[in-house]
Amino acid sequence: MLLAVGSLTVMGAALGTVLGVAARFFAVEGNPLEAEILSLLPGSQCGQCGFVGCGQAAAALARGDAKVTLCPPGGKAVAEKLAKKVGVRVDLSEAEDRGPMVAYINEDLCIGCLRCMQECSTDAIVGAPKQMHTVVSEVCHACAKCFKICPTEAVEMRPIAVTISSWHWQKPGALQAPPQVH
């Protein structure tokens, strides 16, 4: 009996030591899921999710404290990716997919107050005091902060128009319409 107790004690001690050492040397700092989630988020720190920035939102998502639909600029596409990443099912059929958008400043209404320019986290708005402002659409990622802050409602969120270079074939579905021949 002593032999059994002794050998189990020795084994327990040895394996415990191995586990203890491994826990110390192979420790993972932070949640790796957090970094992966962060790479999916737009990264513009717009704060519309209710967190300070994308990092905090990613941490909350990784803990399971936030919904995958939290990111308004990301829209349906980001929600889908997040759902896949954190392994939850989400019914997005209800969510309206506005598609990619871009801010547009109506120059007749702009009073040149600079507020949207200061708000923009990607420096996508150019302008000067009392001069009308405009949006560099290539860098606008549609967080809509300018849309909310504008005192004269000069900012509109417009869908990005499909061009010949961005168009692609649709998934096969219904038969295509015959050409229009007059």
Added chain:
Amino acid sequence: MKLFPIRGGIHPDYRKELTSEKPIVALPLPRLLYLPVQQHMGAPANITVQPGDQVKKGQVLAKGQGAVSAPIHAPTSGRIAEIANITAPHPSGLPQNTIILEPDGKDEWGDLPEPLADPFAATPQQIKDRVAGAGIVGMGGAAFPSAVKLGLGGSHKLEILLLNGAECEPYLTCDDRVMREYADQVVDGARIMAHALGTPRIVIAIERNKPQSLELIKKAAAAFANIDVADVPVQYPMGAERHLTQAVTGRETPARKLTADIGVVVHNVATARAVHQAVRFGRPLISRIVTVSGNAVREPKNIEVPLGTKVAELIDFCGGLAETPRRIISGGPMMGQPLPDLDVPVVKGTSGILALTAGEVNERPVQPCIRCGSCVSICPCGLVPVEMAAVIRHENMDAAVAWGVMDCVSCGSCSYICPSHIPLAQYFNYAKGRLNEQDRERRKRDLVKRLVEERAARLEKAAKAKREAAAARAAAQAAQAATAEANRVNP
């Protein structure tokens, strides 16, 4: 010469007899010409004329911008009527910025660059510049700027210039007619291109269903020891760049590499003719040969068309439509693009205009896949179309990439052979479009992230500078106060 087999492929009904014996005829000048700024792969050309300008034939109307682009020239003399958004010859039917030229009927040439007296004494760079300046793009349909491909000699070790006269698409006979009627020009163009590329050998590959072309090109090339004429078997898609290279050299181009990486550059025969004209006569690319065919056309023809002519004028020139077509296609029936209507212009890459009847299109309702494996055995790229389509149907693009969807050349053989009429090639085109879109989104996300970080750093720096300035001001004030105090105490 020794040829090598290529994998898979199909043998469709070629229907070339509709136009193969019709000599090239020139189209009379239309009333208006519509020249889109993007008739090539790469960046659109930058318009250099204003509405109301008088232009001469061959004058530059829009300059190429960036490394991959091509200029656009006036196909005839006349007045720029307007610059407007016109429906592009593209399946989307979306508008594109277009120069509208009103011919004056004089057809007067403007100042052309001096012909290169001896192209073989010119440097490769000179020939490349001339080809770039003439706005020449690949005329087989892809419309990739030819000058960029002629520059590959600098970065790759090249052995063979492979001239593509396979013309494996059914219906099309424009390359066949070019080879028959302008064999000498094609061979001369090929020699000039080989000189620019620095390739010692030229192979002109022609499918065996064009015996006259083979004979005439052989005769024209007989005087040159470095030119071989290869009669490749009739097998679709023999004319695909990678497959033709494999048929001639036996070498397979690795995935996502160029044929230049295995020492071969492929150019179309009509491109060779355009190079001949640009180098020997200084003429830019302002017209092309178009096959107008299909059973819905009264008199199918091969026509030399000024670029910018509306498709409707071509159809009228061919006696109009005999019946309402089910499809109008630009290019061949296998890889061509359907056109939204006849009101679009002919561009540099338009090799054919096909008006196909419902009988020719042979549309059938899609049925469930029976897993017969026909698509797998005929895929010329060695892919598994059945599995790719299944994962794409479920939007699983990562799996589609793993199955090799990006290596698909969209030849359409699988759609052709499928007994259940599943539009497989459309699934793959859709997947490629979605993947490109995702790639653009990712690039934008990276850009946004970088800009946000830069802005945060800038704001931080400004705040720090402000704090330091405030601290310095406070220190200066304190020092001043101390001096004043000292002065008050010890006057």
